[in-house]
Amino acid sequence: MTKKNMGLSSLLILLSLIAFTANGFALDNSWERIKEKGELVVGFCAQYPPFEFKTETGELQGFDVDLANAIGKELGIHVKFMDGEWQGLIAGMKKGDYDVLITCMGKTAKRMEMVNFSDAYVDLTEVIVVRKEDDKIQGKADLKDKVVGTQMASSSERTLDDMADQVGEIKRFNYTTEAFLDLKFKRIDALVSGLAYAVVQIKKDPGFKIVGSPLSSTPIGIALPKGADALTSKIDTALAKIKADGTNTKIYDRWLTVNQDKSL
Numbered sequence: 001m002t003k004k005n006m007g008l009s010s011l012l013i014l015l016s017l018i019a020f021t022a023n024g025f026a027l028d029n030s031w032e033r034i035k036e037k038g039e040l041v042v043g044f045c046a047q048y049p050p051f052e053f054k055t056e057t058g059e060l061q062g063f064d065v066d067l068a069n070a071i072g073k074e075l076g077i078h079v080k081f082m083d084g085e086w087q088g089l090i091a092g093m094k095k096g097d098y099d100v101l102i103t104c105m106g107k108t109a110k111r112m113e114m115v116n117f118s119d120a121y122v123d124l125t126e127v128i129v130v131r132k133e134d135d136k137i138q139g140k141a142d143l144k145d146k147v148v149g150t151q152m153a154s155s156s157e158r159t160l161d162d163m164a165d166q167v168g169e170i171k172r173f174n175y176t177t178e179a180f181l182d183l184k185f186k187r188i189d190a191l192v193s194g195l196a197y198a199v200v201q202i203k204k205d206p207g208f209k210i211v212g213s214p215l216s217s218t219p220i221g222i223a224l225p226k227g228a229d230a231l232t233s234k235i236d237t238a239l240a241k242i243k244a245d246g247t248n249t250k251i252y253d254r255w256l257t258v259n260q261d262k263s264l
Contacts, residue, residue, distance in 0.1 A: 028227060028228065028229055028230050029230070030224070030225065030227075030228035030229070030230045030231035030232075031230040031231045031233075031234050032230070034075075034077060034099060034231060035077070038077060038078055039077060039078045039079075039080050040068075040071075040072055040075070040077045040078070040079050040080070040099050040100065041080050041082055041097075041098050041099045041100075042064075042068045042079055042080065042081050042082065042098065042099070042100055042101070042102050043082050043084055043089050043092055043093060043097065043098030043100070043101045043102075043103065044064055044081065044082075044083065044084070044089070044101065044102055044103035045083065045084060045085065045086040045089065045103055046060060046062075046081075046083040047086075047175055047177065048062075048086075048103070048104060048175075048176070048197065049062060049197065049200050050062055050063055050196055050197070050200050050255040050256060051063045051064045051103070051104040051196070051197075051255070052064045052065055052103060052104075054083075060081055060083075062255060063104075063122075063196075063251055063252070063254075063255040063256060064102045064103060064104060065081065066251045066254065066255070067102060067121060067242075067248070067251055068081070068102045070238075070242050070247050070248075070251065071102075071235065071238045071239065071242065074238040074241055074242060075234060075238055082097065082098055084097070084098075086103070086153060086154075086174075086175075087152070087153050087174075089101050089103060089105075089223075090111070090114060090115060090223065093115070093223065093224075093225060094225065099224075099225075099231070100222055100223065100224050100231070100235070101115075101222065101223040101224075102222050103223075104124070104194070104220055105220065105221065105222075105223050106124075106154075106155040106158075106218040106219065106220060107120060107218070107219045107220070107221045108155070108158065108218075111223070114226060115223045115224060115225065115226055116223070116224040116225065116226055116227070116228050116229065116231075116232045117221040117222065117223055117224070117232075118221045118222035118224070118232060118235045118236050118239060119221065119236050119239055119240070120219035120220055120221050121220060121221065121222070121239055121243075121248065122219075122220045122252065122256070123217050123218065123219050123220065124155070124194045124195060124196060124217065124218050124220055125194070125195045125214035125215070125216065125217050125218075126155060126156050126159040126192055126193070126194060126195070126214065126215045126216045126217075126218070127192070127193060127194075127195050127198055127210045127212070127214055127215065128140065128143070128148075128190055128191075128192060128210065128211050128212050128215065129180075129183065129190065129191050129192075129193055129198050129201075129202075129208050129209070129210055129211075130183070130189070130190045130208070130209060130211055131183060131184070131186070131207060131208060131209075132206065132207050132208060132209045133207075134189075134190075134209075137189065137190055137211055138211055138212060139211055139212025139213065140163065140166065140212055140213075140215065141166075143163075143166060143167040143168070143189075143190060144166060144167065144168060145168040146167060146168050146169075146189035146190055147167075147168060147169045147170075147171055147187075147188045147189050147190075148160060148167045148168075148169070148170055148171070148188065148189065148190045148191060148192060149170075149171045149172070149173055149179035149182055149183065149188040149190070149191040149192075150170065150171075150172060150173070150176075150179060150191060150192045150193070151172075151173055151174070151175055151176040151179060151193075152172045152173065152174060154176075154194075155194065155216070155218040156176070156192045156193055156194060157172065157192075159192055159215050159216045160192045162216075163215070171188055176191070176193050176194075176197055176201075177201075179191045179193070180193075180201050180205075180208070183208070184205070184207065184208075192215065195210075195214065196255070196256045198210055222235055222239075
C-alpha cells in the first residue's frame with residue numbers, strides 16, 4: 001500500500017470514528033429532549049396502593065405520585081402521569097409512550113438488561129399473608145402442601161418461584177387484589193405480597209394477617225429507556241437531593257410507615 005493510500009485509509013478511519021462518536025452522543029439526547037418539551041411522562045399502574053392508586057374521585061395518589069412530583073420540582077419539569085397495564089409498561093416505554101416508569105419496580109438482573117434504572121429509592125420486603133383465623137400457617141415452613149397466590153411479573157412472584165419446591169402449588173394473578181379476594185374466600189391458603197401493600201389491605205380488612213419472617217428484600221428504582229444515561233444521571237441527582245433534604249423520608253412516612261393510622 002502506498003503512503004497516499006495509507007493516508008487516505010487513516011483519514012477514512014478517523015472520520016468514521018468521529019461520526020460514530022458524534023452519533024453516540026446524538027443518540028443519548030434523553031435529558032435534552034425532556035428539557036425541551038418541559039414535561040416528564042411517567043408511566044405506572046394505578047392499582048397498587050400505597051404506591052399508586054386512584055381515589056373515588058379519580059385523583060391519583062400514592063408514594064410514587066409524590067416521588068415523581070418531587071423529582072419534577074427538583075428538575076424544573078412538569079410531570080404527566082399515564083396509567084397503564086403493569087405487564088405492558090416496559091414495552092410501552094420502549095415504544096415511547098412513557099419517558100420513565102415510577103411504579104414500584106424492582107431492580108432485577110433481568111430487567112436491568114432491558115432498561116436503565118435509577119438508584120434505589122426504597123427497599124421492599126416480601127411477606128406471607130393468611131386469613132386471620134388461620135393458626136396452621138405460621139411461616140414459610142408451613143406452606144409445603146398449600147396453595148399460595150401471587151401477582152404475575154412482580155418481585156413477589158420471583159420470591160415465590162425461588163421457593164417453589166417448598167409450597168404445594170403456586171397460583172398466579174394479574175393483580176394482588178385478586179389474590180387477596182381468593183384468600184378471603186378460601187380459594188387459596190396464603191399469598192406472598194410486598195409488605196406495604198399487605199399492610200394497606202389489612203387496614204382495609206382486618207380479616208388478614210402477616211405471618212413469619214420477611215422472605216426477601218428488593219431494591220425499588222425508577223426505570224428508564226436503555227441507554228438514556230443522561231436522563232438517568234439527572235434523575236439520580238434529583239433523588240440524592242430529595243433524600244438529603246428529607247423529602248424522601250416525609251414521603252415514606254406518609255405512605256409506607258406500617259404503624260400509622262391512615263385509611264387509604
